[in-house]
Amino acid sequence: MARSLLIISYYWPPAGGPGVQRWLKFTTYLQQMGYDLNLIIPENPDYPVLDESLLSEIPRGLNIIEVPIFEPSRLLSSLSRKRTKNLQRGIIKKKQSLVERWVIWARGNLFVPDARVGWKHRVVKVAAEFIAKNPESTVITTGPPHSVHLNGLDLKRKFSQIKWLADFRDPWTTIGYHHKLRLGKSARQKHENLEQKVLNQADRVVVTSPHTQQEFEQKTTKPVAVVTNGYDIQPNENIQQPSGKFKLSHVGTLLSDRNPQVLWAVLSELCDENSSFCNDLELHLAGNVSEEILRSIESHLPSKVLKRHGYLNHEDAIELMYESQILLLIEINSEITKAIIPGKIFEYLASRRPIVALGPAGADIEQIIEYNHAGSYFSYQDHTELKAELFRLYNLYKSGNNSGNSIDFFREYHRSQTTQQLAAEIEKMWE
Known part of the structure; x- marks a missing residue:
């Protein structure tokens, strides 16, 4: 019987960027390996960048469950669409207007760990219904946004028999832009507490770099494995220099x-x-x-x-x-x-x-x-x-x-190879 995976991800085509491609390719190769794949994504997201070409790469046969999300960025866009999109992309100017300073403060202190935290309640409800029908599911959460991991935290509390793998595409409290968010003491402490809870409650943690692995291993006794990103393109067969400038x-x-x-x-x-x-x-x-x-x-x-x-x-x-x-x-x-x-x-x-x-x-x-x-x-x-x-x-x-x-x-970084590494981490949770 195929092992049932319930993957919760905010980013999915037509969103653009490497974070999308990581799980787009994982699902492609996991499906080929025989896993039963079920994916929870937002129904009406406000993605900072779009890449419609990725829609054609979604593997057929996925059970995709779309859950409505309220995006505060749409409200902020009434003040300035450009400023809001830049903030979503991580572009924070050194010289900021009063409005920009307020938006950054609100993002850092009113939405912890991030502006998608409100999606959690709807996701947990839908995910709980799925797990009730599939009690031995493996739940996988991938962040950023790291609020996605809070779904795994809630589901693990409700259903102790499930296995939960938390995939960190980037660090949490040490991510590069964190110090720019004008975090108050309370917000900073909340970030640290939530990060610690996720690291302690997940059955297994996956990260994308050795440095993040070392950081997390100092914070938790749970297994932390490195599964890097990779490539799925045809390698360039012509190594001679291209023409032109x-x-x-x-x-x-x-x-x-x-x-x-x-x-x-x-x-x-x-x-x-x-x-x-x-x-x-x-x-x-x-x-x-x-x-x-x-x-x-x-x-x-x-x-x-x-x-x-x-x-x-x-x-x-x-x-x-x-x-x-x-x-x-x-x-x-x-x-x-x-x-x-x-x-x-x-x-x-x-x-x-x-x-x-x-x-x-x-x-x-x-x-x-x-x-x-x-x-x-x-x-x-x-x-x-x-x-x-x-x-x-x-x-x-x-x-x-x-x-x-x-x-x-x-060639060891081909997506088929990195998916093999991920599958090994999934199976270790059930040993």
């Missing part, structure tokens, strides 16, 4: 704090020192980019260099990766971001184009890049080294030799 591309959101001034300064110096470099250079940004970062780039580089794409659907984003000379991976220069392994890194690996990454020393992404011989990693202080590497890659480009990585270490 010396194209440096970043795919994904660039928050205000993810602003590598050292990179813009290095590119500016190379342009000043070498007119050929400047004529060949194109900086492509695909995704939501904060105004602060755009101003930083514009203050360093000629306007003709910057190419803005906005949010690209998944297929177009992959095409941009394949056509790039260098893929940029930029993380916030902070101790707490060492645990962040952005989902796009695995598609970067599959694209087989050289990666130039910047972030805090000792980050988990540094180890992945080094292990896979996929490029170079720099701290925000590595001005000279970064400049030398970019000029080296440019010279390879000019000679037609800026080829990609020909070693296929990255």
